[in-house]
Amino acid sequence: MLSNRNLSILALAALAALMVGQWFIWAYAPIEETMGLVQKIFYIHMPLAWWALVSFFVVFCASIRHLMTRGSGSDILAGAAAEIGVLFSGLALVSGSVWGRAAWNVWWTWDPRLTTTLIMWFVYAGYLVLRGSSAGGGMGGERRAMVCAVLGVVAFLDVPLVFYSARIWRSVHPAVLASQGGGMEPEMWHAVLVNLLAFGLLWLTLLVLRVGVGRAEERARALLLQGREG
Amino acid sequence: MMNGYLVAANIAVWFSLAAYGTWLVLRGRALERRLKQLEMLRERDN
Numbered sequence: 001m002l003s004n005r006n007l008s009i010l011a012l013a014a015l016a017a018l019m020v021g022q023w024f025i026w027a028y029a030p031i032e033e034t035m036g037l038v039q040k041i042f043y044i045h046m047p048l049a050w051w052a053l054v055s056f057f058v059v060f061c062a063s064i065r066h067l068m069t070r071g072s073g074s075d076i077l078a079g080a081a082a083e084i085g086v087l088f089s090g091l092a093l094v095s096g097s098v099w100g101r102a103a104w105n106v107w108w109t110w111d112p113r114l115t116t117t118l119i120m121w122f123v124y125a126g127y128l129v130l131r132g133s134s135a136g137g138g139m140g141g142e143r144r145a146m147v148c149a150v151l152g153v154v155a156f157l158d159v160p161l162v163f164y165s166a167r168i169w170r171s172v173h174p175a176v177l178a179s180q181g182g183g184m185e186p187e188m189w190h191a192v193l194v195n196l197l198a199f200g201l202l203w204l205t206l207l208v209l210r211v212g213v214g215r216a217e218e219r220a221r222a223l224l225l226q227g228r229e230g
Numbered sequence: 231m232m233n234g235y236l237v238a239a240n241i242a243v244w245f246s247l248a249a250y251g252t253w254l255v256l257r258g259r260a261l262e263r264r265l266k267q268l269e270m271l272r273e274r275d276n
Contacts, residue, residue, distance in 0.1 A: 223272060227268070
């Protein structure tokens with residue numbers, strides 16, 4: 001996918017962007033009047049949630065591609081994106097929960113946005129369990145990839161629900177993009193955008209790394225099979 | 231106390247991301263070594 005040199009450049013760019021993002025959070029963006037410092041969780045919570053949704057969109061596209069072409073590349077890409085999506089959405093849930101404890105005085109509430117996100121997390125965590133289950137000799141590689149691809153398409157049904165839940169239903173979760181400016185000052189928006197970009201670079205770096213690992217795993221499996229048959 | 235929440239959220243996020251990134255790099259290197267061994271074995275057998 002990328003040479004080691006290009007991957008190193010991408011990783012360094014991501015690291016530099018994340019550091020710039022931290023400067024925007026702590027030095028540039030003003031402290032919010034009502035919530036104070038704890039509002040700064042938002043600058044990492046939102047990019048994590050956004051890139052998790054992008055991950056699941058990649059799973060959806062790669063799964064459709066796999067169903068059409070049966071290529072192993074799209075299966076590996078779907079698995080890599082799902083793993084990163086589960087990590088990012090899990091961290092968005094955790095950081096949101098900590099923010100909720102400070103803002104609403106509860107760690108969790110069965111709000112539409114939170115509930116649909118939790119369901120999404122469990123569905124994709126199940127998808128990863130299904131992918132891993134074949135390693136023990138359950139479903140064969142090709143059959144497992146097909147079943148995962150179908151699940152990768154069906155699971156995506158929850159993603160638009162997560163995105164629009166705060167607007168469709170009465171939700172206590174702030175719908176920042178739905179309202180004009182989201183009640184934030186321009187400097188706060190700058191910090192959001194810079195961190196969105198920085199987490200995007202981190203997401204891309206992790207995805208490229210994970211796809212590389214997936215390809216190496218597949219190659220090792222093929223060589224082991226050849227050895228056994230030979 | 232408010233700052234405690236902020237620190238907790240940041241630790242959870244950055245520690246998890248760093249751990250995942252490190253695991254990917256180490257797993258990639260281990261697989262590279264394994265692939266070299268397997269390639270050598272295949273060449274020897276042929």
